[in-house]
Amino acid sequence: MGVTGSPTNIHQGTRIRGGIGESTLRPDGILKVTGEFAYSSDMWHEDMLWGHTLRSTAAHAEIVSIDTSEALATSGVHAVLTYDDLPTSVKNYGLEIQDTPVLAHGKVRHHGEPVALVAADHPETARRAAAKIRIDYRELPVITDEASATAPDAILVHEGRSDHHAGHVPHPNIVHRQPIVRGDADAAAARADVIVSGEYVFGMQDQAFLGPESGLAVPAEDGGVDLYVATQWLHSDLRQIAPVLGLPEDKVRMTLSGVGGAFGGREDLSMQIHACLLALRTGKPVKIVYNRFESFFGHVHRHPAKLWYEHGATRDGKLTHMKCRIVLDGGAYASASPAVVGNASSLSVGPYVIDDVDIEAIALYTNNPPCGAMRGFGAVQACFAYEAQMDKLAAELGMDPVEFRQLNAMEQGTLLPTGQVVDSPAPVAELLRRVKARPLPPERQWEVAGEQADVRALPGGLSNTTHGEGVVRGIGYAVGIKNVGFSEGFDDYSTARVRMEIIGGEPVVTVHTAMAEVGQGGVTVHAQIARTELGVAQVTIHPADTQVGSAGSTSASRQTYVTGGAVKHSCEAVREKVLEIGRRKFGTYHPAWATAELLLEDGKVVTDGGEVLADLADVLEDEAVDIELEWRHRPTEAFDLRTGQGNGHVQYSFAAHRAVVEVDTELGLVKVIELACAQDVGKALNPLSVEGQIQGGTTQGLGVAVMEEIIVDPKTAKVRNPSFTDYLIPTILDTPTIPVDVLELADDHAPYGLRGIGEAPTLSSTPAVLAAIRNATGLELNRTPVRPEHLTGT
Known part of the structure; x- marks a missing residue:
């Protein structure tokens, strides 16, 4: 991993090992690789019951009747709950729009919607009892696409909508609409020498985290409940759970349990309310753990999308205009669809300078599975389309695709189509230069002199379907732009409580936040920050819970920043505060306490010249300093609903990829050999974690390029492949070499100059792979994922 860049605003006093800029090891790393780490599904209570959710077998149907009598009569069953058993008048929840019922009432709107709950003394008893619940459905026509959703006689997915989005959408089956208009795209099109257009289809991707949804709810003596759960945002969960239970928020105490991956799929509630309801009804702890099949129905997915783009350029390669229309399928409930629309529209131009644009993005209500947050949401779908367009334009102009992108690349000071100025480094051209300059991997790597061919290096891998006949190499490039943090005027803040005290004669720091550690390494970085700022080696990270203020969601690449x-x-x-205590105790004896810049280093108070004034143990003695504060980044504002103008985002991140693939053109098999990435991270707080985040995001982009897609039957809206047998994700045999080149160009508005990094590599890896396959085959390939039949025409 290469690292270059400008100095950043790190506090320079500390000499403690394990501070900012070092590749310190993760405190949970050894436990995870040895299998000793306790995930939420590992929790146990000696007298607990097991909960199970009965889900709909239809995608759109009236519920005529529900008969739970046989389930209730089953030995070992303690409770069966339906909508009518909910304890309060608040029966819906949701991230932004409260349109999701805790349990279905009147009708079901998607395949797998929760209808009833069972608590029993054994998980299999709960499942068998749930199977005895008799539900009479009257099936309704399904809404599956824009045509069926917006037809004049279309059935409404949500009858009587009155939420705050209804005023600016053309149909009740549209969740949200965001246009962005700047300049005059039609007039600019008349000046173009070359115009290209394309229609693109992006498939529905699953987060495919390895730890399924799970948690344990324990009823408390005060009438409240303690919930131990794997989630991405404790306080958002709390805000949605408490009203349904009819409890004040201080009686719903939430503690983060071990999270086995998230990628956006845990932003929405899954089993949280259900476990609490069963625990409060039975008076016993209730544990719910989804199996893999249920997990595919228990969380939202990435929005599938249909995108239409038009670009124009002059003969010398300057972009003249862009028009696009993006249709995102939000499924049955809103989830994060409004924010996804905002990202897709505002980032639909990509990291390029285009003065004249006409953009529209919408999200639909349909009877397909609900879709919401997934790594890079909205920006991923747009990047797939605009990067394909860049290759089309370069080909029409006879230009090198990288040079064409560099010619039109944005930089610091660029005015975006939303009217916002990019006021931090935007090294788009440099990132492209770096991935292009990297040496290519050797060709025909499967040929081993004097030995049998290494089939692992061939398309098809260990299936041994080809030995190199008809295999063609292709190379492709892509670059993307992703916003960091929550946008559009959202009050995006976080809270941290830090305590310094003397234990056993040594200074110890405890950091307490509600940040969800979902594998991204935040707990490692928090300890590094504390060591850097406080000069104390011993730092403890308190378990995340709701006994401290909100940390917001572990999403939008925001946690390290916020x-x-x-x-x-x-x-x-x-x-x-520590220095104030020291001045009070020792200041009269040493004038440097009053005049010098004082630092904390190695458990001591020192001057900026290195003179030791006191040990922290002597300063604090029996005192402890305990401070909890909120911190906000600079404000954003909502996009205008007519023009899309506004300073909607707080920060941008950029990544570029070069993909090298080998394709068997006869069998339609693809082997990705290398996915080289260059990314600007502002400041690498933990270089090893940075590299891991970039490689992980790159691999998820690879997955959606060539294998990952939830298949929904267009006639019934039912999911056809809810298992890892039929929904494929990259294994180690599919994952290519991923060399990483990191730039550190400080953003002066951010702590330490850092830039959120987790999502940007997910954007550009997908179109880079598609570009390489197009380069190898000469095919247009305007959809993801690419399947063998798309390459062979069969």
Whole structure:
């Protein structure tokens, strides 16, 4: 991994090992690789019951009747709940729009919707009892696409909608609409020498985290409940759970349990309310763990999309205009669809300078599975389309595709189509230069001199379907832009509580946040920040819970920026308080206490010249400094609903990829040999974690390029492949070499100059792979994922 860039605003005093800029090891790493880490599905209570959810077998149907009598009579069953058993008048929840019922009422709107709950003394008893619940459905026509959703006589997925989006959408089956208009795209089109257009289809992707939804709800003596759960946002869950239970938020105490991956799929509630309802009804702890089949129905997916794009350019390669229309399928409930629409529209131009644009993005209500947050949401779908367009334009103009992109690349100071100025480094052209300059991997790697061919290096791999006949190499490039943090005026803040005290004669720091550690390494970075700011080696990370203020969601590449910023902010306040105590105790004896810039280093108070003034143990003695503070990044604003103008995003991140593939053109098999990435991260707080995040995001983009798609029957809206047997994700045999080149160009608005990194590589890896396959085959390939039949015409 190469690292270059400008200096960043790191506090320079500390000499403690394990601070910012070092590749410190993760505190949970050894436990995870040895299998000793406790995930939420591992939790146990000696007298607990097991919960199970009965889900709809129809995608759109009236519920005529529900008979639970046989299930209730089953030995070992303690409770069966339906909609009529919910304890309060609040029976819906949702991230932005409260349109999702806790349990279906009146009708079901998608395949797998929760209808009833069972609590029993054994998980198999609960499943058998649920199977005895008799539900009479009257099936309704299904809404599956834009044509059926917006037809004049279309059935409404949600009758009587009155939410805050209804005023600016043309049909009740549209969740949200965001146009962006700047300049005059039609007039600019008249000046273009070349115009290309294309229609693109992006498949529905699953987050495919390895740890299924799970949690344990324990009823408390005060009438409340303690919930131990794997989630991405404790306080958002709390805000949705408490009203349904009829409890004040302080009686719903939530603690983060071990999370086996997330990628956006845990932003929405799954089993949280259900477990709490069963625990409060039975008076016993209730554990719910989804199996893999149920997990495919228990969380939202990435929005499938249909995208139409038109670009124009002059003969010398300058972009003249862009028009696009993006239709996202949100499925049965809103989830994060409004935010996904905002991202898709505002980032639909890509990292390019185009003055004249006409953009529209919408999200539909349909009877397909609900879709919401997934790594890079909205921006991923758009990047797939605009990068294909860049290759088309370059080909029409006879230009090198990388040079064409560099000619039109944005940079610091560029004005975006939303009217926002990019006011931090935007090294788009440099990232492209770096991936192009990297040496190519050797060709025909499967040929081993004097030995049998290494089939692992061939398309088809260990299936041994080809030995190199008809295999063609292709090379493709792509670059993308992703926003960091929550946008459009959302009050995006985080809270951190930092405590410094003396234990056993040594200074110890405890950091307490509600940040969900979902595998991204936030707990490692928080300890590094505390060591850097407080000069103390011993840092403890308190378990995340709702006994501290909100940390927001572990999503949008925001946690290191926002919760890291909160930890830094609170540490700075603790440092000042410690120095205030020291001045009170020792200042009269040494003038440097009053005049010098004082730092904390190696458990001591020192001047900026290195003179030791006191040990922290002597400063604090029996005192402890405990400070909890909120921290906010600079504000954003909502996009205008007519023009799309507004400073909607707080920060942008950029990544570029070069894909090298080998394709068996006769069998339609693809082997991705290398996916080289270059990315600007502002400041690599933990270089090893940075590399891991980039490689992980790259691999998820590879998956959606060549294998991952949830298949929904267009006639019934039922999911056809809810298992890892039929929904394929990349294994180690599918994962190519992923060399990483990291730039560190500080964003002066961010803590330490850092830039969120987790999502950007997911954008550009997919179109880079598609570009390489097109380069190898000469085919247009305007959909993901690419399947063998798309390459062979069969």
